Amino acid sequence: MKILVTGAAGFIGFFVAKSLLDQGHTVVGLDNINDYYDINLKYDRLKELGIEKNDAEIFNNLASSSTYENFSFIRLALEDRENLPLLFKAEAFDKVCNLAAQAGVRYSIENPEVYVDSNVVGFLNILECCRNYNIKHLVYASSSSVYGLNEKIPFETSDAVDHPISLYAATKKSNELMAHTYAHLYGFKTTGLRFFTVYGPWGRPDMAMFLFTDAIVNNKPIKVFNNGKLERDFTYIDDITEGVVRIIQKPIVKESDKENLFKIYNIGNSKSVKLMDFITAIEESLGTTAKKDMYPMQPGDVERTWANVDDLIADYDYRPNTPIKSGVQQFVDWYKTYYGPLT
Template sequence: MSKILVTGAAGFIGSYIVARFAEHGDQVVGLDNINDYYNPNLKFGRLQEQGITAKEVGINGTLNRSSFPWFKFIKSSKWNNYRFIRLSLEDKNAMAMLFANENFDIVINLAAQAGVRYSIENPNAYIESNIDGFINILEGCRHNGVKHLVYASSSSVYGLNGKVPFSEHDGIAHPVSLYAATKKSNELMAHAYSKLYDIPTTGLRFFTVYGPWGRPDMSPFLFMDAILNDRPIKVFNNGDMLRDFTYIDDIVEGVVRIANIIPTVNQSWDETNPDPATSPAPYRIYNIGNSQPTRLMDYISCIEKSIGREAKKEFLPMQSGDVYQTYADSSALADATGFKPDTTLQDGIDETVKWYKSFFAYK
């Protein structure tokens, strides 16, 4: 059993990761600042699924941001081995104290300011959370003997790279959003710490994750809400886009497996032909995706089929910061873990629609 820090524990992927490790019997600390980038009631719903309810917090009524305490460990009523703390990654002193007091074995860093389009409107939020916050994670690992740091990168780092499928062994020199640039920066920062301080780090490039409890700013939820409320959906680039959709259960399986595979140095490292995915330091980058890109219109058809209603469509040009396609070569992750995502898009959408209707009380 390990002691594990999961940041972004009230977030979409983080909430699932907390559940898997807690159910396995590991000692788990979940961290989140519960920001209001999207409706925090969704985050409180995820926390309640973890046994972090108003009763445990000491609140009369329902959980809310104004009354949820900072810097206080809340013990789960569901798992005795899980505690949650509200804390921001960019709080340098608080993060240093957390690492020094808890002595984590593994850190799963999923907390970040998300969203490609929002990075165009509010770039400072991305620097504070994704850069300042990440250096505090690295420093915590450096000074407290963390055995493995696993952190979220993104398929967005591939930017203008037109070679498909996207491979970790290809360069990522041309991001097209500040969000992507911060994720690329995380990979560079992690490599520097792996090389300087011998900290094993693994970066995971997620490809369009969806499923129950997902983010409301992502297309599955935007489309579902619009269709169920008889509003038109916005179809960018006139529907001519491809995405590598990955169901949440497949993502979780990949993260959990890779957390226990500590990267080692690449003994065959060739400095005249350097491999971006490996290093003479204990550093590794993996794609984690379904490796089956789907056309946007086919994806919409899956949602229409699951809901039982055709969408009204408003066709629009490509949005700034978007890329034409994402397509993961996840063979390296499969080789390392023995696992390959296998949830079909229709099955995943069916589960997502079922949860969405239940959570938002659609009839």
Template sequence: MKVLITGTAGFIGMHLAEKLLERGDEVVGLDSINDYYEVQLKYDRLRKTGIDPASIDYGNLVSSEKYPGYRFIQLQLEDKEGVMKLFAEQKFDKVVNLAAQAGVRYSLTNPDAYIQANIVGFLNLLEACRHHQIKHLAYASSSSVYGTNTHMPFSTAHNVDHPVSLYAASKKSNELMAHTYSHLFGLPTTGLRFFTVYGPWGRPDMALFLFTKAILEDKPIQVFNFGEMKRDFTYVDDIVEGVVRIVDRPPVADPTWDPDTGDASKSKAPYTVYNIGNSNPVRLMDFIQAIEESLGKEAKKEMLPIQPGDVPATFADTTPLEKEIGYKPATSVSDGIQRFIDWYREYYNA
């Protein structure tokens, strides 16, 4: 299988590329390498997959020194001409879109970045998939799409029409756009609603990274919603295993599906959406305590109200994933945190 993975200088993308390469797939990785967070971490992720950052030349493929089946290209999805050229030349079988402008709070002050990367970029990808007979497009959505929904656990059958951040709105838009292309052009698409992913090589803007760094530097951590937040923290290897299994199972059209009574995550078109989460919400204060225990050091805490755009809790109902794909994430938060901190200490010599 020849797979395009977008976002391979990113957290999940790097891990997914390694997983597919290790099982023998041919992979082309794509990333814009923007400066949303420290670029050095992105370059080091690329190095881990055998890509020499010094060899990167925008718009041109470079080969991995570690994996014979891996090549990488620096390219923006907003660059429609570049995207179309890549698809025409490479003849991909399947595509996994993990490239996006991430972050809820950043979207409050930088909305344009989300429209360009998450809407315009995704449209270009859909167009390329449509014109080049891609067998399956799997794309990252987010638990953020559940917005003001308070019915727990979050089910893919629930209404997701009330987002509370532009980031969430852009991810919901991706699901709508994907369904349109599945309906009009028969493109099989699967949306992947990830729930608070964490683990080694993670993003520096995420809570685990921020908390670990601050505690080690004897700086206070910001604890929002006075510690009463709950998150369905999901370890990165569990996310990747779910993605791989889903990529291997393109959705098929269901002509019997009823738009009035049918599951909102299905369709008459070859379209579906899955939650990928640990199905075990953890209180933020308990999460912090696990970090403290792993580090052997207590955090200085600055208790703050909930931030605009945040939701108080997330909780994934993964029943369809279990029934249809035969998979359920299972890594405990304590194990996942320990693995992250082991990596963090080694990477930063902390």
């Protein structure tokens, strides 16, 4: 198949694009390479896929990969209403995997406008292109943050998600509502994936895994919110990638099967890990103890996340299962390789 992967220079998008390429699909990667975090990390991910920095910096022009003959890349923003349809028209994609978004719960409190531009306006443009250019299946990233103040544990996709507590979460819920509307009106399949605290090699520098490791290595204190009384369903990147790719590759339902045109799945490790245990795993991997500064709960955060993945098991025979210690060690090993030997 020919598949558009948006957010291809991002953490999850990079791994999904690589996995699809390794399985022989033709992939066009799209990313706007914004400066929310170090753009050099984004360029280095693209370099792993055979796209050089100079080629990636050219807007609205497809660059060919030197590593994968079936991969090309375009630097383009989802909210570009003029050029995005031209890309769809020229490339005739079979499926679209939309992983591009402005990420980060706390950043959404400080910069709300960019979340609406990318996550709402940009997603609408994706939906419009899908309906106008006969896309068979749209797979898109949602987030566990949509569960918000939900107190029922573990989180199930059938739970009400009416109380998001960050603008980021609100934009992700809006994506699900918009996808439902387009699936109903125009008869193409949409599948939303609620990711649970993704971590691993090539991860985002604003995520806990990276922040903690970087601080410990540089002998700086780590910020521990809610005095450490937090739990997260930490999910290793390979498990997320496997789930996404399985859903992209599975044959779609018939258009007459209206009930299955819109689907939502949790992708999480289906275990809730205490934040202090997560920190201990990092300390053990680094062979040192972290200096810890305790802070109160941050606006937009929740105390606990935990995914029920029964639907994923039933429909795709898949359950993420990487143990936290193994995943943390693999991140630390990558960090040492990417940034050089630790002093």
